Amino acid sequence: MSREKLSGAEIVIEELKDEGVEVAFGIPGGVLLDLYDVIYKQDAIRHILMRHEQCAAHAADGYARVSGRTGVCIATSGPGATNLVTGLANASMDSVPVVALTGQVVTSAIGTNAFQEASTFTITMPVTKHNFLVKRTEDLPKVIHNAFHIASTGRKGVVLVDLPKDVLADVAKVNLHPKETFAGYKPNIKPNKVQTKKTAETLATAERPLILAGGGVISSNATEELRSLAELLGAGVVTTLMGKGAIPEDHPLCLGMAGMHGHVYANRAINECDALLALGTRFSDRLTAWQLDQFAPDATMIHVDIDTAEINKNIQVDIPIVGDVKLALDDILKWLEKHKKLGGKSVWMQRIKEMHSACDECIKDVKRAGTSLSDMFVKELNRILDDDAVITTEVGQCQMFAAHYYMTKRPRRFITSGGLGTMGFGFPAAIGAQVGAPDNKVVDIAGDGSFLMTCQDLATCVENDIPVVVCILDNRYLGMVRQWQELFFDKKYSHTGLGLTPDFVKLAEAFGCYAERVEKPEGLKDVLGNAFKSGKPAVIDLIVGKDDKILPMIPPGGGIMGMIGTERCKHI
Amino acid sequence: MQTHIVSLLVEDRPGVLTRMSGMFTMRGINITSLTVSPCEKKGLSRMTVAIKGTESEVEKVRKQLSNLIEVVKVVDLRAAEAIICDLCLLKVHTKDSEVRLEVMQLAQSYGAKIMDAALDSVILELTEEPMKIDRFVDLMQHFGVKQLFRTGVTAIGRGAGGG
Numbered sequence: 001m002s003r004e005k006l007s008g009a010e011i012v013i014e015e016l017k018d019e020g021v022e023v024a025f026g027i028p029g030g031v032l033l034d035l036y037d038v039i040y041k042q043d044a045i046r047h048i049l050m051r052h053e054q055c056a057a058h059a060a061d062g063y064a065r066v067s068g069r070t071g072v073c074i075a076t077s078g079p080g081a082t083n084l085v086t087g088l089a090n091a092s093m094d095s096v097p098v099v100a101l102t103g104q105v106v107t108s109a110i111g112t113n114a115f116q117e118a119s120t121f122t123i124t125m126p127v128t129k130h131n132f133l134v135k136r137t138e139d140l141p142k143v144i145h146n147a148f149h150i151a152s153t154g155r156k157g158v159v160l161v162d163l164p165k166d167v168l169a170d171v172a173k174v175n176l177h178p179k180e181t182f183a184g185y186k187p188n189i190k191p192n193k194v195q196t197k198k199t200a201e202t203l204a205t206a207e208r209p210l211i212l213a214g215g216g217v218i219s220s221n222a223t224e225e226l227r228s229l230a231e232l233l234g235a236g237v238v239t240t241l242m243g244k245g246a247i248p249e250d251h252p253l254c255l256g257m258a259g260m261h262g263h264v265y266a267n268r269a270i271n272e273c274d275a276l277l278a279l280g281t282r283f284s285d286r287l288t289a290w291q292l293d294q295f296a297p298d299a300t301m302i303h304v305d306i307d308t309a310e311i312n313k314n315i316q317v318d319i320p321i322v323g324d325v326k327l328a329l330d331d332i333l334k335w336l337e338k339h340k341k342l343g344g345k346s347v348w349m350q351r352i353k354e355m356h357s358a359c360d361e362c363i364k365d366v367k368r369a370g371t372s373l374s375d376m377f378v379k380e381l382n383r384i385l386d387d388d389a390v391i392t393t394e395v396g397q398c399q400m401f402a403a404h405y406y407m408t409k410r411p412r413r414f415i416t417s418g419g420l421g422t423m424g425f426g427f428p429a430a431i432g433a434q435v436g437a438p439d440n441k442v443v444d445i446a447g448d449g450s451f452l453m454t455c456q457d458l459a460t461c462v463e464n465d466i467p468v469v470v471c472i473l474d475n476r477y478l479g480m481v482r483q484w485q486e487l488f489f490d491k492k493y494s495h496t497g498l499g500l501t502p503d504f505v506k507l508a509e510a511f512g513c514y515a516e517r518v519e520k521p522e523g524l525k526d527v528l529g530n531a532f533k534s535g536k537p538a539v540i541d542l543i544v545g546k547d548d549k550i551l552p553m554i555p556p557g558g559g560i561m562g563m564i565g566t567e568r569c570k571h572i
Numbered sequence: 573m574q575t576h577i578v579s580l581l582v583e584d585r586p587g588v589l590t591r592m593s594g595m596f597t598m599r600g601i602n603i604t605s606l607t608v609s610p611c612e613k614k615g616l617s618r619m620t621v622a623i624k625g626t627e628s629e630v631e632k633v634r635k636q637l638s639n640l641i642e643v644v645k646v647v648d649l650r651a652a653e654a655i656i657c658d659l660c661l662l663k664v665h666t667k668d669s670e671v672r673l674e675v676m677q678l679a680q681s682y683g684a685k686i687m688d689a690a691l692d693s694v695i696l697e698l699t700e701e702p703m704k705i706d707r708f709v710d711l712m713q714h715f716g717v718k719q720l721f722r723t724g725v726t727a728i729g730r731g732a733g734g735g
Contacts, residue, residue, distance in 0.1 A: 121587060126594055130641040133587070150641060184583065184644035309635035312628075 003175055008137040008168040009034040011176070012101065015144035017044050018177050021072050023435055024101075025050050025059040029076020030116060031103035031165040048435065048464055053080050055428035055457045057087020060098045062429030065415045066390055067436035068221065070097040070152050077103045078116030081162075082123065086422060088158045089127040093419025094242060095219060097156040099147045100124075104164040107135055120162045129157030134164065137172040145178055154187025155307040156219055188308060191323030196331035198319050199277065199302050203332070204341050206275035206300070208348040209235040212258070215242030215418065216280010216305060216325045218411045223247065225329035226279065232336055234345045236273070236352040238266040240281050242418040245408040253352060256359050259287040260554045261400040263362070264569045265355035267560040270296050272351070277302045280325045283314040284419065291559025304328045358570040363405055370568045372548035374398075374473050376521040378405040378445065381471070384525050389441040390415060390433045394426040394450030397479035400550040402445040424453030430468040431460060441469070441532060448474045449498060458511035461537035469531050469538045471524075472504055475546045483549050487564075488556070508539035517541040575604065576630045577649045577656060577727045580619040581611065583642040592619060592643070595636050601625055605658075605724025616644060620726045649727050656727040658702040661687070662709065663695050665716035675715055682708050693718060 006014065012035060016024070023046045028036040039047050050056040053075040060071030071091075075084045081102040091098045105114040121133040130150050132143045147159040203209050217226050223246050230237045230253045237247045238258040247254050258266035270276065276299040281287065283303075288295050292315070301317040303310075304325055311320040321328050336342070363379065365371075378401045381391075387409040393399040393416040408414040415433055417425040430444040444451075451472050461468060473479075482496040508515035514534040516527045524542070531538035551565025558564075582588050589608060596603055604622040611618040623630065630648055637646045649656075666672035675694055676686060684698035698708055702725055709720060 122590060125587070125591055126598065155639075182583070182641050184581075185641045307639065309632070309639055311635075313632060 003173045005171055005173050007034065007038070007171050008140055008163070009038040011137065011140040011172075011174060012144060012163070012168070013038045013042060013045065014176055015141055016072065019070070019144070019148040021045055021070075023048065023063065024072040024074055025056040025063070025432065026074025026101075027053055027056060027076065027080060029080050029103055031077045031105060032074070032168070034165070034168040035074070035101075035103070035163070048431075048460065050428070051456045051459050052454065053083035054087050054424065055431070055454050055460070057084045057098065057100065058090065058422075058425050058428035058454070059432035059435070060100070061087060061091040061096050062392060062415055062432030063436040064091070064096050064098055064432070065429070066412050066433040068412065069436070070099055070148055071432060072099050072101070074101045075103070076116065077105055077120070078118045081120040082118055085124060085127060088124060088160065090417055090420040090422045090425060092127050092129065092158045094215065094417070095156050096158070097151040098158045099151050100158065100160040102160060102162050103168075104133070104162045106166040107164045108166075110164065120160070124160045127158065128160050129155075131160040131162065133162045134167050137167050137170040138174055140167070141174050141176050142178050142180060146181060149181055150185065154189070187306065188322045189306070189324045189327065191304070191321045191328040191331060193331065195319055195321045196328055197335055199321065200332045200335035200339075202275050202300050202302065202319065203233055203235070203277060204336060204339070205343045207343060207345060208272060208274040209233050209345070210269050210273035210276050210299075211235050211237045212240070212270070212276055212278040212281060213237055213243040213246035214240045214279060214281025217243055217246040220280065220306070220325040221411075222279070222326035222329050223411045225326055225333060227251070229329055229333055229336075232333065233342065234349045235277070236269050236348075236355075238262070238269055240284070240287050240418075241403055241416060243281065244403060244414040244416075245411045248409040249407040250360070250409065252356055255352065255355050257403055258560070260289060261404055261550055263359050263404070264552055264563050264566050265359045265572075267563065269352070269355060271561050273299050275300045275302065277304070278317075279304050279329070280306070282310045285314075288315065289554045289560050289562075290557050291562065294559035294561045354572055358572050362569060363407060373521065373542075373544040374401050374475070374548040374550070375405050377471070377473060377524060377542050377544065378402055380521045380524045381443065381445070382407050384528055385441060385443065388413065389443060390430070390437055392416065392426040392430040392433055392442065392444045394444065394446040395421045395423045396447050396450060396481075397483060397548070397550050398445050398447035398450065398473045400480070401473065404550065406445070423450040427451060427454050427468070427470055428457055430470070431457060431466050434466045434468050444468060444470045446470050446472045447479055448472050448476060448504070449478045451504075452502070455507070458508060458513055458537060458539070462512040467532075467535055467537050469528065469540065471540045471542055473544050474504065474541050475544045475548060476500065477546050479546075479548070480550075482546070486547075486549070504539055504541040512536070514538040515541070517543065519543045573624045573626060575651075576623055576625060577651070577654065577725060578621045578623065578630070578634060578637070579647045579649050579727060579729075580621070580637060580643055581613075581645040582617050582619055583644065584610070584615055584617045585642060588617075588642045589619070591640055592621075592637065595633055595640070596621075596623065599629065599633055601629065601633060605722070607724050607726045609726075620724070622725050647729065649729055654727045654729050656701050656725050657699055658705050658725045659697070659699045659723040660705050660709065661695065661697050661721040662712060662717055663693050663719040664712050665693055665718055667692065671715060675712070678711060684708065
């Protein structure tokens, strides 16, 4: 392409267009005036003005998770950039492709404590996959191209580009859309054939094979392959929190989510299996719990992950495979279809059937003893929402009620802060999700504590016609911490009570949202119907009990076989 | 816990050192010594990091270092398969001519160079493997070491191996 004379800001926008960016979430500022002047003059990229930079990052994150594309957020220098940090850390922990553009003071003022200066480059280093501080306008084409390349390939992640004001304002002659990358950046995509063959043989001869599906199955778009392999083998499938939606949760081979707040049967299956195929998961402590001798003690452990650094990090494995999950599953499936040497798994399949139906009963039965309003509201959502609705969650009890009881049937339809556990994530993520999936219903399952952390962006929803629905499980407490205080700290409720303010209905109405309060689960259907019909962003305040607990759970220090609060689970 | 020498080939850019050292900080590993210098390839630098850690700790951090975008190559050099050098400069107190003579003779027997001599001190330079430097410094302590400077190790794999 011929050399063109453009300003730094024009180069940034031209490169964003070339990367196929259709939307950016951001807030302008002094050092970004040149960039926003160019944004004003074009209409290829939609810009959504957020009300807090943290929300801009979460919205880009939610957009990326729903659409599979790279999310883009923009913030100004200093406080704008530091406000982004939580959002970037969140997306990094869950390996979500996000590119963040931040303004920076003029290059000559860097390091002088200039107005609104912060060392964004050093501050964001540990919460990004990579970051750039651009010193010359001529470097912009290569930097922006690489930012998207790095964010969206290998183990996906966050890339931040820090843009000093003069770099954006200066004019340079450049070649747009370069394709060069870094010598040291070569993600391992293709799995080793010897390892995939060994895996296929192990699975074929195993008597009790189990597949553990993590978020990597979803990010590599391998859900069809996962399902085919499970059905071919007659293997059970359990998921991590990030893996929810990798397989329809009503599939007869699915035993739901495993881990600290998972299903007792999912954990039991991990304990009982003799071959565990872990796909795109980093074996977080919330999955494995702490007594590792209970975690698949009799199994041949197989771990497929695109990141070499995850292999043998938390769990020692027998067969490591570094590469893309989809490609690895393809190889395994091909080998199995060719050799057709599947061992007898009928006893195990019967066991899975038994566990699946116990799990199913637990989700569907609303009348069993010990059922709380919180889980009844979530179960009600299963009946009201269609399979393509997108659920986002805040963090804490609400998140685990949603993860445990909401049946996710499709990938990219359950969006939650898995690694960082960021309260205030669900609502701005819902904004991004709604922008990425404009025709789908988007519901944030929130808690009253979490929602108050980012609720100012109701203004963004109203101004931009983003009709997300926030369902607050409102118990007037920081519920998860309260639950731990109740169970492990002698009911000393230190600083978990939130008082009676605000009135969420009035708050939402003040923003111009549809709002209503619901006290009985059976009332949810009509109210939610009205909310969707209104076409407006909505807040539904669901009154739940302060003593509602999300159980069963693995207590701190326990193992996957040591769940407490299993009285309500069928013992099989 | 044993000493490992991690050799990295990295892009020569601002921030690479912070990124690299951040990986050790995150894992709570202390860096014993660190050298950074240009290498045979234009635009790349070589870093040599000496750390103490268990095999598995070092293996985990090696993998994470490899993940850094600007890191081209990472090698955990084993002592037996590498040439390891450290350079030390030390100023030794020499109270009279007799002592000065003794210091200079000992220095010569270690292969150290005499860089400067004054009436009450001499400056010695020794480039050697770190253990030998340790012994030399211990010996010189006997006379009184006023100042000690060491560059930290740099290392190269023998034969076809390494960095």
